Structures are given as C-alpha cells and as structure tokens.
Amino acid sequence: NAGVMQNPRHLVRRRGQEARLRCSPMKGHSHVYWYRQLPEEGLKFMVYLQKENIIDESGMPKERFSAEFPKEGPSILRIQQVVRGDSAAYFCASSPITSGFYEQYFGPGTRLTVT
C-alpha cells in the first residue's frame, strides 16, 4: 500500500509567481490535511478537506492561499503571488474514515523556496 505522495518534493518560485502543491492520499483514505512547517518550528495546521468539501480552513491565511480535494485526482494547495515568507515545508497527511481520534499519515513534504 503506497504511502501519501506529494509532489514536487522541491519547488522554487520567484516572488509573485504561483505555487501549486499536490498530495495523493493513501489508498482508501478520504480525509486530507495540510500543514506548514516554518524553519526551526513545529507544524501548523492549515486546512482539512474531504472529497469535494473543505471541512476546516481555520489555519489558512485569508488571502492568496486556497485548497481543494476534487472527486478525482490529488488534493491541491495553491499559493498565489508568493512572497518570501511563504518559504517553508508543506506537509500533507491523510486518514481513513474512522470515528474517535484520527491517526494521520504524512507525506514527505514539499519544500517551497521563494526567491
């Protein structure tokens, strides 16, 4: 069973460009979460999605950031007009449909560098 896949692993963008990060959850998982890790810090929750639904985006910046998880295909985190402060590692996690607590499985991350 393949794990959570993220691509690209490394992404370099100039200020003002768009960054598009992809995440394919584990087979059978229908819940996807995005986290951001700034250098020397822990992860910060950004958004929680199920297929075609945004469940909780309370951790997403109000502007320039958006996320989707379509019926078919990977989840996408989109950052428009990137700035240097967007440079970070972005991790995707997925979980199966369960009740109770959610055990999340993480992908290898996308390291975004804005120049």
Next chain:
Amino acid sequence: GNSVTQMEGPVTLSEEAFLTINCTYTATGYPSLFWYVQYPGEGLQLLLKATKADDKGSNKGFEATYRKETTSFHLEKGSVQVSDSAVYFCALSGMDSNYQLIWGAGTKLIIKP
C-alpha cells in the same frame, strides 16, 4: 487553548546512552498523544501513540506513557543508536477538534558514535 511544550534541543548523546525527551501539554478533556519522528530530508513518521491515561505507547525501543496527573508524555529509549538522530515532535489531538493536531516545536536529537 491546547498546547504542547517540548524540551529545547539540540540534545546530543553518545551511542548507547539513555534518552529522555520531555513533553508536557495543556488540553481540555482527554486528548490523544503522539510522538512523530522526522529524519533528515524526510516527512514525519508516527513513532508511537497513546489514547488514554496510563496508556504506554512503544515502538522501535522507544516508549512514552500518558500521565494525566502530570500532563506529560515523555519519550524514552534505553540505548540510542546513531540512526536515531532525527527531530522528534510531540503532538496532541484534542476532543474539541480531534483532527487538528497541535504540535510541539520539535527536539533535534544528535547521537555521536
């Protein structure tokens, strides 16, 4: 609100030394507690977990016990190896938002041969 506090790193030990990485938390109700490990250049891997008070999670020689009375979940290993060098994160998922993991800042562990 919910929070996790970890001991600051880096922690530097010699091979075969005993390891403790402290983790304390603040949370309402009875959260689930996790330790994740991040090896250089890789994503996070779940190392162990505990879902209720007095549970002990264990994996790969690492252990942590959910202590409700001291709100702690300290990570221990009896004899570390160079391959244990990584960053270790303590996290919790709370009852009010049990999908939104709350993370400590991470503790970098360096094991010298």
